[in-house]
Amino acid sequence: MKVLHAAAELFPYVKVGGLADVMGALPQALSNEGVYVRLLLPAYPALMKVARIYGTHASYPDLMGGGSARLLLADVPGSVPIYLLDAPGYFNRDCGPYDEWGDNHRRFSALSWVTAQLALNGDAEGMRPDVVHLHDWQTALTPVFMSLSGSAHRPKTVLTIHNLAYQGVFPQYILDEIWLPHEAFHLNGAEYFGKINYLKAGLAYTDKITTVSPTYAREIQGKEGGYTLEGILQRRSKDLVGILNGVDELVWNPSKDPHLQTPFNIKNLKLNKGYNKKAFQREMGLNEDENAQLFGIVSRFDAIKGLDLVIPNIDYMVSLGAQLAVLGRGNYDMESAFSWAAGRHPGSVATFTGYDEGKAHRLMAASDVLLVPSRSEPCGLTQLYAMRYGALPVARKTGGLADTIVDVTSETLKDGTATGFLFFDPESWRLGEAITRAVSLYKNEPEIWEKIQTNAMAQHFTWTRSAKQYAKLYKSLLGQ
Numbered sequence: 001m002k003v004l005h006a007a008a009e010l011f012p013y014v015k016v017g018g019l020a021d022v023m024g025a026l027p028q029a030l031s032n033e034g035v036y037v038r039l040l041l042p043a044y045p046a047l048m049k050v051a052r053i054y055g056t057h058a059s060y061p062d063l064m065g066g067g068s069a070r071l072l073l074a075d076v077p078g079s080v081p082i083y084l085l086d087a088p089g090y091f092n093r094d095c096g097p098y099d100e101w102g103d104n105h106r107r108f109s110a111l112s113w114v115t116a117q118l119a120l121n122g123d124a125e126g127m128r129p130d131v132v133h134l135h136d137w138q139t140a141l142t143p144v145f146m147s148l149s150g151s152a153h154r155p156k157t158v159l160t161i162h163n164l165a166y167q168g169v170f171p172q173y174i175l176d177e178i179w180l181p182h183e184a185f186h187l188n189g190a191e192y193f194g195k196i197n198y199l200k201a202g203l204a205y206t207d208k209i210t211t212v213s214p215t216y217a218r219e220i221q222g223k224e225g226g227y228t229l230e231g232i233l234q235r236r237s238k239d240l241v242g243i244l245n246g247v248d249e250l251v252w253n254p255s256k257d258p259h260l261q262t263p264f265n266i267k268n269l270k271l272n273k274g275y276n277k278k279a280f281q282r283e284m285g286l287n288e289d290e291n292a293q294l295f296g297i298v299s300r301f302d303a304i305k306g307l308d309l310v311i312p313n314i315d316y317m318v319s320l321g322a323q324l325a326v327l328g329r330g331n332y333d334m335e336s337a338f339s340w341a342a343g344r345h346p347g348s349v350a351t352f353t354g355y356d357e358g359k360a361h362r363l364m365a366a367s368d369v370l371l372v373p374s375r376s377e378p379c380g381l382t383q384l385y386a387m388r389y390g391a392l393p394v395a396r397k398t399g400g401l402a403d404t405i406v407d408v409t410s411e412t413l414k415d416g417t418a419t420g421f422l423f424f425d426p427e428s429w430r431l432g433e434a435i436t437r438a439v440s441l442y443k444n445e446p447e448i449w450e451k452i453q454t455n456a457m458a459q460h461f462t463w464t465r466s467a468k469q470y471a472k473l474y475k476s477l478l479g480q
């Protein structure tokens, strides 16, 4: 079975969020399950720098008005074979992949169109996938191009929603710029309140839809979680399935993590996690105090992440003797609010405004608690990493957070399944209650705390498990 994955991010080269982590791990896990996988990504400078190019598989004299382009086949360290869409007019840009470029509609329609051509016609060596697996709005037009091509041999398609909040919505007048057949522009297709919605179009034309947790698969069919697409998702309900993401053991393993001075495991947890805590407190300018309960945040600063619920709790947390370390960037008000809190509480609150992979690892290793108060969370990876590193999540019971964290209650303590603290209402005082529970257990019941930590560390959200489910889905599509 040959499967082509197309996406716009790939860890560690181009990463905005969890999508990159998925693309860095899932293809390899699928290969281990016997699926032959290739990727297709834009030839971003970060990828071209490390790519070993094998050949050119197609050339386009003028790709959607962006100048000439080529489809290359390459090897990139750590990845399965990868097609790179070398369209310098579109992708030879530093900065983030989707920063507010005025031509994003053409950049990602071009990516989708080329993916469709490869799927329908094969590459120069006649290699053609059986299944094309698309990820998020940036590649979502692929099934539309494929379906409307008139080709008798259309491979099957899977479209994964990594976050329904981002849909790729553009004004109608771009229709002629993106080579999309006008027949796609209808109520049950690309049309969206008089505009064009790439994700909605993909949802209408793809064979199967997946999202990254079973709870999120349910939530997005409701009014609150549907981001206006609940209608189409309800209609496609029998083709929609939630498959949880996993943890890449090669990247997130506390016993072999090159970002840590003192790696650790369940057996030497207390001592070695303590070393990591002190080292990180020093790194962040927090008071070096192994006994202070350290809360961490690693997140994009986006309204969806619910970090505004944390701000009113900071003084309270400090008054309880806790510390807070924040790693993130994004919304300016949020950046300022955390920096202001750090200024008010030197030694107890520290913030690093930016993106830093190594710091994220060290924060997980050092923290006792990771705060994940997301208003919506398709799967969430940080809570999985935190658990693996013995930091208990305090999280909102939504999406993948609800599917991966078992709340501390008298029953879950008794049956030994507890792994974190959940709250439901997106209110700061509700988060405050969950924080209070975490503080009180940490202070008063250290042995129970340690028991929960070891339980959390023993959770195995493996990519093997996810890959088996995707492989089963592909087989069902192919009638196998």
Ligand code: ADP
Binding pocket: 016, 017, 018, 019, 021, 163, 298, 299, 300, 327, 328, 329, 354, 355, 356, 357, 360, 379, 380, 381, 382, 383
């Ligand atoms: P999302 O995809 O919505 O951003 P996820 O929890 O699925 O949320 O994935 C976030 C990924 O980005 C994780 O790998 C997390 O460690 C990483 N991350 C987020 N912010 C930062 C940051 N400031 N520095 C380093 N890594 C970060």
